[in-house]
Amino acid sequence: MISFIIRRLIAGVLTVITICVFGFFLLxxxxxxxxxxxxxxxxxPEIVARKEIELGLDRPLLTRFVDWTGSALxxxxxxxxxxxxxxxxxxxxxxxxxxxxxxxxxxxxxVVGVLVGVLAASQRGxxxxxxxxxxxxxxxxxxxxxxxxxxxxxxxxxxxxPATGYIPFGTSVVGWLSTIALPVIxxxxxxxxSVAQQVRGAMIDSLRLDYVRTxxxxxxxxxxxxxxxVLRNAAGPAxxxxxxxxxxxxxxxxxxxxxxxxxxxxxxxxxATLQGDVPLVMGIIVSTALLVLVINLIVDLLQxxxxxxxxxx
Amino acid sequence: MSHRTKFAAVVAGGLITALALSGCANxxxxxGDADSDDETELRLGxxxxxxxxxxxxASWANQSPYLQAVYDTLLRTDADGTVVPGLATEWSWDDSxxxxxxxxxxxxxxxDGTALTAQVAADNLTRFRDGTSENAAFLSGMTAAEAPxxxxxxxxxxxxxxxxxxxxxxxxxxxxAPAMFDAEDxxxxxxxxxxxTLDAGESVVGSKYVFDANPDYWDAESVHYDEIEMxxxxxxxxxxxxxxxxxxxxANTQSPTQGADAEAAGFTVQNYEQNWTGFLLSDRDGAVNxxxxxxxxxxxxxxxxxxxxxxEALAGGLGTTTTQVFSPNSAAYDAELDxxxxxxxEKATELLADAGYPDGFxxxxxxxxFVPESEFAIYAEQLGAVGIDVEWESTGDDLFGRMLGGxxxxxxxxxxxxxxxxxxxxxxxxxxxxWNVFQASDPEMxxxxxxxxxxxxAEADAAAKALNEYIVEQxxxxxxxxxxxxxxxxxxxxxxxxxxxxxxxxxxITPAN
Numbered sequence: 001m002i003s004f005i006i007r008r009l010i011a012g013v014l015t016v017i018t019i020c021v022f023g024f025f026l027l028x029x030x031x032x033x034x035x036x037x038x039x040x041x042x043x044x045p046e047i048v049a050r051k052e053i054e055l056g057l058d059r060p061l062l063t064r065f066v067d068w069t070g071s072a073l074x075x076x077x078x079x080x081x082x083x084x085x086x087x088x089x090x091x092x093x094x095x096x097x098x099x100x101x102x103x104x105x106x107x108x109x110x111v112v113g114v115l116v117g118v119l120a121a122s123q124r125g126x127x128x129x130x131x132x133x134x135x136x137x138x139x140x141x142x143x144x145x146x147x148x149x150x151x152x153x154x155x156x157x158x159x160x161x162p163a164t165g166y167i168p169f170g171t172s173v174v175g176w177l178s179t180i181a182l183p184v185i186x187x188x189x190x191x192x193x194s195v196a197q198q199v200r201g202a203m204i205d206s207l208r209l210d211y212v213r214t215x216x217x218x219x220x221x222x223x224x225x226x227x228x229x230v231l232r233n234a235a236g237p238a239x240x241x242x243x244x245x246x247x248x249x250x251x252x253x254x255x256x257x258x259x260x261x262x263x264x265x266x267x268x269x270x271x272a273t274l275q276g277d278v279p280l281v282m283g284i285i286v287s288t289a290l291l292v293l294v295i296n297l298i299v300d301l302l303q304x305x306x307x308x309x310x311x312x313x
Numbered sequence: 314m315s316h317r318t319k320f321a322a323v324v325a326g327g328l329i330t331a332l333a334l335s336g337c338a339n340x341x342x343x344x345g346d347a348d349s350d351d352e353t354e355l356r357l358g359x360x361x362x363x364x365x366x367x368x369x370x371a372s373w374a375n376q377s378p379y380l381q382a383v384y385d386t387l388l389r390t391d392a393d394g395t396v397v398p399g400l401a402t403e404w405s406w407d408d409s410x411x412x413x414x415x416x417x418x419x420x421x422x423x424x425d426g427t428a429l430t431a432q433v434a435a436d437n438l439t440r441f442r443d444g445t446s447e448n449a450a451f452l453s454g455m456t457a458a459e460a461p462x463x464x465x466x467x468x469x470x471x472x473x474x475x476x477x478x479x480x481x482x483x484x485x486x487x488x489x490a491p492a493m494f495d496a497e498d499x500x501x502x503x504x505x506x507x508x509x510t511l512d513a514g515e516s517v518v519g520s521k522y523v524f525d526a527n528p529d530y531w532d533a534e535s536v537h538y539d540e541i542e543m544x545x546x547x548x549x550x551x552x553x554x555x556x557x558x559x560x561x562x563x564a565n566t567q568s569p570t571q572g573a574d575a576e577a578a579g580f581t582v583q584n585y586e587q588n589w590t591g592f593l594l595s596d597r598d599g600a601v602n603x604x605x606x607x608x609x610x611x612x613x614x615x616x617x618x619x620x621x622x623x624x625e626a627l628a629g630g631l632g633t634t635t636t637q638v639f640s641p642n643s644a645a646y647d648a649e650l651d652x653x654x655x656x657x658x659e660k661a662t663e664l665l666a667d668a669g670y671p672d673g674f675x676x677x678x679x680x681x682x683f684v685p686e687s688e689f690a691i692y693a694e695q696l697g698a699v700g701i702d703v704e705w706e707s708t709g710d711d712l713f714g715r716m717l718g719g720x721x722x723x724x725x726x727x728x729x730x731x732x733x734x735x736x737x738x739x740x741x742x743x744x745x746x747x748w749n750v751f752q753a754s755d756p757e758m759x760x761x762x763x764x765x766x767x768x769x770x771a772e773a774d775a776a777a778k779a780l781n782e783y784i785v786e787q788x789x790x791x792x793x794x795x796x797x798x799x800x801x802x803x804x805x806x807x808x809x810x811x812x813x814x815x816x817x818x819x820x821x822i823t824p825a826n
Contacts, residue, residue: 032710038364040372040447041713042729042740044747051445084365084500085518093517148550156557163558164551165544261544261551263520271362271519271547276710 008300012293016286020072023285024065027278034276038081055081068279072286078279082272087283090268095287097166097264100176101256102249104184109191110242114231116192117199117238121207122226131196138193143252147186147259154182164261183260187252191245198241202234209233236306243299247292352539353824355806358552358564359543359816362519366503366511368437368487369444374587374729374815375565377483378543381819382524383424384505386486387415387434387466388478392821394642394732394812396478400429400488400506401466410473410767415466415481421531423490425504431460437488438468450747451480473767476736508536508819520545535820556580562806565816569631569797584631584797585810588727589638591618591792593741596722597753604674605722611788613664614723615654617699622656624794627688632796636785638728638737641795642812644774645734645781653785661699673700678724680705681712692725719750723791730795732813734777738762742784758783 035051036043043051052058056067071078077087120131138146155163161182167175206212207230215225254266261267265284272280361375371380389399401415421429435458442452457469468477480486490504501518503511509524516522524541544560546552549567556564557578566572572582594614599606620634636654639645665673676696680689693703708715716724728748731737741748742758761783764776784790800817802808809821 033714036713037710039445040364042747043447044450044453045717047445047447047449050449054445079500080519082362082364083518084367084370084498090518151554151558155554159558162560163554164546164560165555258548259551259554261546261548261555263517267547268519275362 004304005297005301008297012297016289016293019289020069020282020286021065024068024278024282025061027281028061028064034081034278037274037276068282072282077283077286080272080277080280082275082277082280087279090280091265091283091287094263094265094268096169097262098250098253098257098266100169100180101183101187101253101262101264102246104180105188105191105249106242106246108184108188109195109245112188113192113195113242114199114238116196117234118203118226118231120196120200121203122222128200131200135193135197138189139197143186143190144255144259146189147183147256150182150186151259166260166262166264179260179262183256183262186259187249187256190252191242191249194245195238195241199231199234199238202237203230206230206233232306236303239299239302239306243295246295250288250291353537354540354542355538355822355824356560356562357541357543357822358555358561359545360547360552360565360567362545362547363522365500367444367493367499368484368489369440369449370446370500371441371484371487372447373484377814378816378819379522380484380487381507382509382522382541382543383503383507383511384487384489385421385507386482387417387488388482388486389818390479390482390732390811392809392811392818394479396482399482399486400434401481404478410475410769411470413468413470413477415468417464417466418531419464421506422529423492423504423506424510424527425490425492427490427492429488429506430463431466432463433491434458434466434488435460436491436494438485440494441485441487446484448480448484451476451483451485474735474739475766475769475773476731476733476739479732479736506531508532509541537820537823541819556801559803561803563800563802563808563822566799566801569799570629572631572797572799572801575799575801580801580803583800583802583808583810585800586633586641586730586795587798587813587815588729589635589792589795590627590725590727591790591794592723592725593728593748593750593790594723594788595719595750595753597755597787597789598751600722600751601719602674602676602722604668604670604676607668608787609664609668610670610674611791612654613661613668613699614696614701615788615791616657616661616664617696617701618654618791618793619656619695620793623691623695626691628794628796632794634794635792637781638730638741638784638790638792639734639777639781640730640732640737640813643730643732643734643737643777645737645777647778647781650782650785654788654791658699665700670700673702675702675704676723677704677706677721679708679712679716679721681708684725689725717747717750727796730813734773734780735765738765738780742789755787758787 035048035055035057039047039051056064068078075088079086080090116131120128151163154160161178166179169176212225212230215229253264254269257264257266258270268280269284272284357378359375359378363376363379364370364372366383368384385400387399387401388404389397391397400421401417403416405414406412417429417431417434423429438452438455438458442449442455454470454472454474455468456471459467461467470477488506493499493504496502502513508527508530510527512523512525522543526536526539530536546555549571552564552567553571553574555561556575569584572584576582592614594605594611596602596605604610615636624630624632624634635651637646637650665671689705693705696703728741731740740746743749743762744752744754758780761776761780765773765780768776798815800808800810805825807823807825808817811817811821
């Protein structure tokens with residue numbers, strides 16, 4: 001198990017390094033006129049040139065990369081070129097918002113996705129068909145449309161939840177819940193559909209196996225067969241999908257944060273990319289890559305616990 | 314319990330949870346609500362992120378509320394654009410109009426307790442001139458800023474600049490404490506003498522800023538709220554959802570068409586104009602495209618545009634058609650000039666033939682991805698109808714660099730309208746102007762511009778009007794319309810829009826009654 005973890009860690013770290021290298025060079029090579037974007041379209045060329053020197057954009061790209069890497073290794077990701085804020089401070093402020101979203105959406109996805117999948121597989125018939133239709137519809141509708149629909153119904157029409165904005169957990173737990181509820185649902189619906197579909201398929205396959213018939217013939221109640229034995233067998237594939245969905249949700253958070261005006265990483269990523277704020281974009285890339293690495297590692301470990309064959313594959 | 318009963322229980326449980334949660338979440342307690350009834354709070358929606366609190370990097374226009382909360386400016390302007398006292402109570406030009414002497418208030422303190430002196434103000438001006446604000450050029454002609462004593466500030470220019478008092482009412486006149494000058498966190502931690510102080514703990518840089526009233530402010534009458542929360546809305550839909558959901562009291566809008574939605578939500582909408590949209594026919598020497606060097610071709614270009622139709626098609630009729638680049642509030646403006654180029658394709662074709670282009674000519678112009686493709690298609694159709702065959706060249710991040718570098722003889726754009734004629738002249742007409750991309754020079758215009766710059770009163774006004782008439786006749790531009798901007802306020806809030814600024818000045822946003 002230890003060597004399994006070490007292997008996964010090494011692969012993950014190499015992936016993060018590769019992402020950072022590619023991210024850095026693509027950001028610089030793909031961006032023109034960074035200084036002009038930062039100072040504004042009406043600025044004189046002389047002021048743009050001043051800004052370029054101030055930001056070190058007149059130095060060779062390789063030198064800039066070596067400097068950035070050296071600082072990043074000791075935890076200094078520099079300052080935002082646009083706002084002047086320390087990138088680590090920006091991440092510390094915004095990461096909790098995005099984590100609130102994705103963690104809430106993950107829990108909701110795991111609970112509801114598994115329940116719906118189990119229900120569909122164990123009930124079959126009309127209930128299964130209705131669930132299938134709902135899953136297809138939800139999968140087909142883009143996330144931002146779902147978000148807008150939720151805002152319209154619950155934020156603007158029924159006025160149950162605030163349509164936009166965010167209250168930190170430390171300020172008010174109830175306030176935090178009220179501002180996070182709709183975004184979490186918007187982010188989770190697509191993932192719930194995927195997980196439910198996966199669980200349903202795996203469960204149906206498992207329910208056909210001989211050991212299930214044997215268990216039933218011994219008079220073990222249906223519920224115990226389904227939840228204790230069959231679900232455990234189906235948990236592996238469901239876990240893989242859930243892990244993937246968590247990563248997808250990080251991407252989805254960009255759209256959801258824009259729609260609900262939440263001050264998270266997604267909102268910062270959009271603004272920083274448009275502004276050419278390379279240090280902040282790099283900070284977001286590094287933190288997101290590390291998060292994905294951790295999520296993948298957790299999923300791999302759980303898979304290893306559930307299925308020893310994974311550890312040697 | 315049967316499986317179906319369990320299923321129902323799960324569904325019911327979910328609904329109960331949602332209802333319980335919604336019961337806890339009083340919609341009145343939306344983000345940003347005031348803590349108590351006796352505190353007045355303004356929740357202002359802002360459509361631009363703050364770039365920097367450091368005065369020498371500060372922007373203005375849409376960002377002015379952030380900066381006016383924490384800083385004072387040396388001068389101020391009334392809503393109609395009249396310059397009035399700010400930190401300076403008096404100001405006067407010398408005879409050569411190259412030295413402006415300002416008398417500063419006594420007893421003004423920054424939020425860190427240090428006193429405002431003329432030397433601090435002078436240092437701020439020098440830093441702004443040498444800094445990286447997009448408007449640093451406002452002070453490029455300043456040769457010195459000196460403080461003969463604690464309350465006297467003398468600003469010396471290499472040549473007259475009648476717009477200087479206006480500049481000193483905007484970002485060029487922001488005064489930060491000396492402690493900020495070398496502070497690493499100057500961009501995010503303002504130390505000003507303004508009506509509010511930043512509550513950094515409640516703020517999220519780039520997203521939400523919370524300001525608390527400064528109890529010791531020298532102009533207490535201009536402080537209307539105990540707290541102001543400014544939230545950035547980058548997404549138009551999010552802004553309108555915040556408006557309809559009651560999460561903002563007042564906001565600027567990204568487009569005038571949002572006004573109808575805001576009105577339906579019970580907001581008052583005020584339309585005003587701060588930009589013109591149209592074409593810059595910059596290559597007046599014919600360096601890149603010989604045809605554009607001929608005034609008859611430029612006039613034909615103007616006659617080819619159906620301004621009323623374009624206003625309807627591109628802005629839903631929300632704007633005012635024009636042939637002028639000067640503000641309607643400025644002395645240069647002449648309403649009659651708006652009739653100079655009626656839509657007349659036949660006249661345009663004749664003018665092209667007179668200029669030696671009976672079969673028309675090809676004009677390459679840049680297109681971009683922040684304007685709908687349909688806009689370029691309509692332009693091409695109208696210009697093509699008279700023989701100006703437009704070839705759109707797609708651009709990306711390189712647009713500004715190439716545009717300002719003179720890659721295209723003409724291009725469509727949206728440019729600001731300024732309070733004073735001199736600002737407009739300085740912005741795009743002088744050989745050294747950023748938006749005179751070919752540095753084209755015209756002796757007649759320069760002579761009039763010099764009169765505008767060096768004189769005052771009726772003489773300056775007459776010269777500005779004559780200059781405007783001259784460039785309209787010479788068709789330096791092909792303006793189409795001035796689009797409306799809309800500022801919206803809810804029933805509890807009132808605002809007086811600011812002449813030629815993107816948003817009302819902070820002291821003009823007040824609680825209703």
